[in-house]
Amino acid sequence: MNIHITNLHNIGGTATLAMDGVVQIAKKLDFTEMGVMKRQFYEDYWNTISHHLDGTIASLYHGDIVFFQYPTWNGPDYDKVFVDKIKLYNDVRLVIFVHDLQKLMFDSEQSILDTEISILNKADVLILPSVKMHEYMINNGLRDDIQVLYQKIWEVPGFPCFKEHQNLKKMLFTGNWNRFPFLESYHGKTIVEHFDYQKPPRDDDSSFTWRNGFKPIQLMRELSKGGYGLVWCDKEYLERYYSMNQPHKLGFTLASGIPVIVRNGCVHSDFVREKGLGYVVDSLEEADNLVQNTSDEEYAKMISNIAPYQYMLLNGVYTKKLLMDALICVLEK
Template sequence: MSIYITNTYALIGVGSKAQNLVTEEAKKLGIEEIRIPYIDYKSEDRNNMSNKIDGVLTGVTSGDTIIYQNPIWNDPNFDIFFMNKLLGIGNLNIIIFIHDIRPMMFPTEQSIMPSYIELFNVANYLIVPSKNMAQYLGEKGVTTPMVTQHLWDSNKETTFQEVSKLKRKIHFIGNDAKFMISKNFPINSNVTLELYGRKNDEMVRAENINYHGFFDEYNLLHELHRGGFGLVWTEDMYWREYMRYNTSFKISTYLRAGIPLIVHESISCRKMIEDNHWGIIVNSLAEAVEKVKAMTVEEYNSYVKAIQEVKYSLENGYFTKKVLVDSVYKLFVQ
């Protein structure tokens, strides 16, 4: 019996980063990669598409295990097409590693949620981002057993010469326009907002709001490590609802940088953050600013110390490896 994991090529952004990370960690466990080329579902001739998929599945035989990273970020119908190809081989053990669920992300795709429920129920096991997601899918009719990912990690170690220091700074990585951070951040405060990412014309200009643009990963981690807090947040209520279920790379980025988190009380990994003393839970940006103002050096250092304890696991892919091992193990051991 062989174990395979899919990896979609020609992706960009976070989708590509996530699939590549999981694939690299899977290979360390002896799992073989299946490279899926990006195929334009709408324009590709169905016979050609079928032949291309048959080609990438060469070598997969009855009794093998497939870890299918989903979504592929193609037309949603491609997921169904590909799954039917897997089912056609017969007697496969299928694990779907759910990174995101498109109908939950995009209002225009909500109508196809039943197709995803059906897709998930075909699998033998699911890897889901959070316990909240597992509960949600169960309520929607998914009966396939699940294991929980909890957190994205990395496979790159970063060394710092000193520990992070208490600074009245709140760092935010991401699209300020999309998540509406600067619009809702308290101005006229000695707590500054440090923005990293795409510049936008709607960004609020204030003395305590600073825009830094894009950094590569190495320089970003070192800049964050100087001190302050890492914000995982949105003021868009639709995305805030989705953050109850998904897992954000921002969390692991801030933790790898060695700085405490600031998260909304509804976030999917709230309990993990509280239990491990990784940061503060608040209900508003105004409350976050007040918490930062009141933070003592001793309290800040206690967060930093707790975060240091998880750094090795985060930077050596242990969260990813664990969930892969758990899902395969549970296929065969009750």
């Protein structure tokens, strides 16, 4: 019996960083990588995709276990064909590790969600971002007899541990301008530094500055210098998506060693509040006021609170436990 785990190649960005981080940890547990390519659509795409997938699963045998990191970002129809091929093998057990629901992320039509749920219903065990997302899926047709585990937080194994942090009066945000309208409307004493490869339409001013994009390790180095990692979205997006999903930037920021600012109601608001890892607020005005009035001693206390979590996030402790728990679940079924 072999244990396989899918991994996405040739796309870049957070999707690849998240999947590859899980695979790094899985390989230390003797999982075998099953590489997935981001496919470009072309005229004869659907006539050839079956052959591509035959190559992808060539190492699969009857009785194996597959950890499928969902989605592959090739579209729900592709993922459906992929999962159907895996399930053709006798006694293959399937764990689907849900990173995102495309319906929630992009506010797609209901038919997209129906396809996604049909894929997830074929799992023996599901790993989900939150209880709230599980409830949402149940209300939209997910089988209620599937065993479910919940992810704690995204990790970034193998990154260096930065330990020098200053109480800088700034909020650091990574993300696409078009998806986060607050970047245009925010005006406060605390400057927001925006990290993204695409230059935004807003010019630098006393409340906002564009820092360009950085490769992940360089970005972590920049964040680690000090300030607060801003894990934020507008209220409508919170209700539709951020209240259910696991934002990679939260784990990435804490792994950088600095405090976070999160919106009340997000998946991690209780975690951040109870562990003293930053601030949980209802508005950016509240965040601005808190940052401006945080003393060096208060900031140092948050840094101290973060230190053990920084260690765990850089060493994949939570993900290792999650993968082992899922493996135990599927073997005991």
